[in-house]
Amino acid sequence: MDQQLFDRFKKCAVDVLAVDAGKVLLEAKFKEDLGSDSLDLVEFVMALEEEFGISVPESDLEGVDTVGKAFDLVTSKVS
Amino acid sequence: MQGAGHRVAITGYGVVAPCGIGKQNFWKGLLGPGLSGSHTVEIENWDATPYFAGPKELRRADRCEQYALAAAHEALTQSGDLPYDRGRIGTIFGTGIGGLRTLEGQVEVRVAKGKERVSPFLVPMMMSNASGAAISMRHGFRGPAETICTACAAATHALGYAARQISWGMCDAVISGGSESAATITAVAGFENMTALSTSMVSKPFDATRDGFIFGEGAAVFVLERLDLAIKRGVKILGEIVGAGSNADAHHITAPSPGGVGAAACMQLALTDADLSPQDIKQVNAHGTSTPLNDAAEAQAVSKIFGKTYPPMTSIKGVTGHPLGAAGALEAAAVLLSFEHQLIPPTANTTVVDSEMAIDVVIGKPREWEPGPTISNNFGFGGHNGSIIISPYLD
Numbered sequence: 001m002d003q004q005l006f007d008r009f010k011k012c013a014v015d016v017l018a019v020d021a022g023k024v025l026l027e028a029k030f031k032e033d034l035g036s037d038s039l040d041l042v043e044f045v046m047a048l049e050e051e052f053g054i055s056v057p058e059s060d061l062e063g064v065d066t067v068g069k070a071f072d073l074v075t076s077k078v079s
Numbered sequence: 080m081q082g083a084g085h086r087v088a089i090t091g092y093g094v095v096a097p098c099g100i101g102k103q104n105f106w107k108g109l110l111g112p113g114l115s116g117s118h119t120v121e122i123e124n125w126d127a128t129p130y131f132a133g134p135k136e137l138r139r140a141d142r143c144e145q146y147a148l149a150a151a152h153e154a155l156t157q158s159g160d161l162p163y164d165r166g167r168i169g170t171i172f173g174t175g176i177g178g179l180r181t182l183e184g185q186v187e188v189r190v191a192k193g194k195e196r197v198s199p200f201l202v203p204m205m206m207s208n209a210s211g212a213a214i215s216m217r218h219g220f221r222g223p224a225e226t227i228c229t230a231c232a233a234a235t236h237a238l239g240y241a242a243r244q245i246s247w248g249m250c251d252a253v254i255s256g257g258s259e260s261a262a263t264i265t266a267v268a269g270f271e272n273m274t275a276l277s278t279s280m281v282s283k284p285f286d287a288t289r290d291g292f293i294f295g296e297g298a299a300v301f302v303l304e305r306l307d308l309a310i311k312r313g314v315k316i317l318g319e320i321v322g323a324g325s326n327a328d329a330h331h332i333t334a335p336s337p338g339g340v341g342a343a344a345c346m347q348l349a350l351t352d353a354d355l356s357p358q359d360i361k362q363v364n365a366h367g368t369s370t371p372l373n374d375a376a377e378a379q380a381v382s383k384i385f386g387k388t389y390p391p392m393t394s395i396k397g398v399t400g401h402p403l404g405a406a407g408a409l410e411a412a413a414v415l416l417s418f419e420h421q422l423i424p425p426t427a428n429t430t431v432v433d434s435e436m437a438i439d440v441v442i443g444k445p446r447e448w449e450p451g452p453t454i455s456n457n458f459g460f461g462g463h464n465g466s467i468i469i470s471p472y473l474d
Contacts, residue, residue: 016135017135018134018135018138039199039200040135042199043198043199043200046195046196046198046199049195050192050196
């Protein structure tokens with residue numbers, strides 16, 4: 001895992017979802033572990049798009065319910 | 080108040096205003112210097128963190144809603160827990176505009192970065208009903224939750240309608256009032272270009288040299304309860320809403336009807352609703368925005384109602400500026416404070432009352448009085464008129 005990339009990802013999560021950095025773990029579930037609802041995630045994805053200069057269409061977000069899956073998605077777009 | 084006959088008590092209130100956060104600080108502000116030197120007055124160093132669970136929740140509330148929640152917190156702390164069926168506690172709120180700061184900020188985002196960057200929270204933050212909705216959700220009040228948007232008369236209409244919900248037996252308690260925070264660059268330009276704002280940048284209601292208003296902001300929130308239920312639970316009763324009037328000029332989108340006939344008719348509706356005669360009224364809390372047209376029409380309306388035996392009249396807008404839809408709420412708070420302190424606050428900045436007006440404007444210093452029924456007026460663009468009569472609680 002690219003730690004530098006993950007640190008930037010984590011900062012977005014901390015800022016937008018207002019969670020402690022320690023909770024942003026790959027296995028963490030957005031809804032259950034980070035208390036995020038669907039609008040939270042829309043805002044989070046927008047922050048990631050901005051941070052990484054990527055575009056994430058809604059169709060890509062199907063089944064993305066954990067930090068790890070979201071990070072994989074970002075990684076695949078960045079590289 | 081006409082209707083099923085229940086009397087309506089006020090058992091708590093809270094205020095957020097540029098001249099003071101919290102009702103006693105607000106009162107000190109009302110006795111302090113008037114506004115000058117700017118087209119706007121805003122709350123400085125506002126800290127909303129005590130009123131939100133965390134930074135995420137706070138970020139998702141427009142300032143208008145933040146003020147409303149803060150004032151509601153003070154009001155409900157004073158009233159204490161309302162021991163009623165949650166379905167019979169309503170939230171009838173007023174605002175002139177709503178989350179305009181959010182809208183303007185997101186328009187800037189869209190222009191700069193494209194529509195894909197517009198916040199998914201734009202809609203729930205800008206909608207006019209956000210403040211009332213937030214109060215009802217925060218406290219679990221499941222009775223009617225409606226927002227009245229009648230420009231600068233909004234909070235007065237909200238208080239009147241809220242009281243009527245209780246009077247008619249539809250609710251046991253209603254949270255009411257108004258909030259506003261709308262002085263964005265674009266809104267200020269709009270008011271300035273329509274020549275509503277003071278060119279001398281001084282708010283001086285009813286003064287011979289008045290030339291427009293100062294754009295203000297703030298919120299005040301009230302807990303209204305059925306009087307007999309409030310007595311039964313032993314809470315202190317701060318005053319009663321005994322009457323309310325609402326009508327329309329049906330004349331012009333911004334100018335009041337000639338001679339203040341609409342405003343006078345509205346005041347008469349409130350008097351009839353309260354079953355009071357003009358001689359029973361001991362104070363007029365005026366809309367008194369400091370615009371040439373409003374103040375002239377309101378003075379004429381007051382003369383029509385009271386004739387030569389007019390009660391003292393004051394406008395707090397010399398200090399508060401004009402907080403649009405929150406005006407009636409801040410003014411109702413000023414009325415309750417005038418009961419408590421047995422003083423009518425002066426109309427700040429006003430030195431020479433317009434000689435065309437046959438009214439008794441309190442100027443210079445606060446005036447001692449024996450608290451009695453007080454009529455509070457507000458008039459909104461669109462020709463919306465609202466008057467409520469608040470009385471000290473006796474017996």
